Amino acid sequence: MEQKVEVSTWRDHAACKGTFGELFYPPMQGERRSERRLREERAKRVCARCPVRVECLDQALRTKEITGVWGGLNEVERRGLLHATEGSGI
Ligand code: SF4
Known part of the structure; x- marks a missing residue:
């Protein structure tokens, strides 16, 4: 019998997990600059409270x-x- 091993990764703890994907990537049909700025601001607010940033x-x-x-x-x-x-060694 095969035993399943659950491996937790940082993605499991992502604040964006599941529901906010549309905030993080541009839409297929493109977007205006103002729409992009607004979308990215909203995404970054999610990132700001993300434990795996x-x-x-x-x-x-x-x-x-x-x-x-x-x-x-x-x-x-x-x-x-x-x-x-x-070149900074970081
Ligand atoms: S830092 Fe932002 S994009 Fe990365 S996992 Fe967290 S919420 Fe998602």
């Missing part, structure tokens, strides 16, 4: 996620962070 941002930076809000930063902000830390 550090783990989430770390994953996005390591995998160079190209879109969406991860760890409270959008893709432009993450690229800026990566650029700022290049």
Whole structure:
């Protein structure tokens, strides 16, 4: 008989788990700049109270996620962070 082992990951504790996915990624049909800003502000408010924000941002930076809000930063902000830390040994 096969035994199932439950493995908990940081994703299990994400404040966005389940219901807020549409806040974190742009819609397929696109969005206006003002809509994007509002959507991202709402997503970042969820991230601000997320207990796994550090783990989430770390994953996005390591995998160079190209879109969406991860760890409270959008893709432009993450690229800026990566650029700022290049060569700094961080
Ligand atoms: S930091 Fe934001 S995107 Fe990452 S798991 Fe938490 S709520 Fe979701």
